[in-house]
Amino acid sequence: MTRIDYYHQADAPKANSLVPGASAIVADNEGRILLQRRSDNGRWALPGGVMDIGESIAQAIAREVQEETGLTVEPERIVGVYTDPGHVFAYNDGEVRQQFSICFACRIVGGDLRPSRESIQVKFFPAAEIDGLNVHPSIRLRIEDYLKGKPGAFIR
C-alpha cells in the first residue's frame, strides 16, 4: 500500500475517510524523545497508528509503540488532538484519509528498543537535535506542543 501525504496543498484530493489514531511521545530519563524512521517515506516520525475496533485508545497506542519500537509503554496524559482538515493521506486503493491523531505522553514500563518492518531506525533524540532531522511539520507541531508542558491544551 503506497501513501501520499498532502499538507495544505491546492492539488490535494478530497478526504473520504476519517479513522481515529494515536501518536506517542516517549521520553527517556534524560528527556530525549523517541523517533522512528518510517520505512515507507524515510522520514523521522513519532510512533503511532490507528485504533482497532474492540480495543481502547490506551491499548492501541501501547500496541503500536510495541510493534514499531519494541518498547512497552503506558499513556500518561494527553498532549493534544490533531485533526487538521488540510492534511490528508491518499492511499492507492482510493481511500483519502483526513488527519486524526490524539498525541499521548507515554512512560516506558519495559521492552527493548529495536526497529521493525515499519521503522528502519528507532532512536532517542535530544529535542534540539530534532530540529535538524527530516520530520513532517505535523509531527514537529506535536513535539513542540509536548515541550510546552501543558497537558490537554492543544486542540488542533
Add this chain to the structure above:
Amino acid sequence: MTRIDYYHQADAPKANSLVPGASAIVADNEGRILLQRRSDNGRWALPGGVMDIGESIAQAIAREVQEETGLTVEPERIVGVYTDPGHVFAYNDGEVRQQFSICFACRIVGGDLRPSRESIQVKFFPAAEIDGLNVHPSIRLRIEDYLKGKPGAFIR
C-alpha cells in the same frame, strides 16, 4: 434511526464501526454544567456528536453544541478521551459503533440557550444536582473527570 446502548452487557453485539466524536462540558459563570435531555431516550447528556469529514474537531464540537443548545462555544482544553470497548451503540441499519468521544471543556462566546430536535430540554445544573438525574454512567464519568480539574489526564 433507533439506537440501543449496550454498556458492559454480555448480550451486546460485536462492534463493526468506530467513528470519532466529541462531547462538551459547557459551564456558566456559576460553574453550573449544561445538559441536554435527549429526544431519543429521554436521558440527560452532554451535548456532542460525531465529526464530519472536512472539519476539525474544534469545529465539530462548536457545530454540535450550537445545533443542540443554541450556544456558541469554543473548546478550551481536553478533559479526556473515552474509548471504552465495552460500550457500543447498535443502530437499526446494522451499524454497531464502539464508544469514541473526546471530551472538551468549552467556553461560551455567544448564542441563546434553546432546545432542538435532538434535545427536548437544555439546562444548566449545579454539579450536586446532576447526581439525581437520569444520566448514562459513561456521561457521568466525563463530568466527574472534568470536576477533578486535571486537563488531559483521563485516558479511558
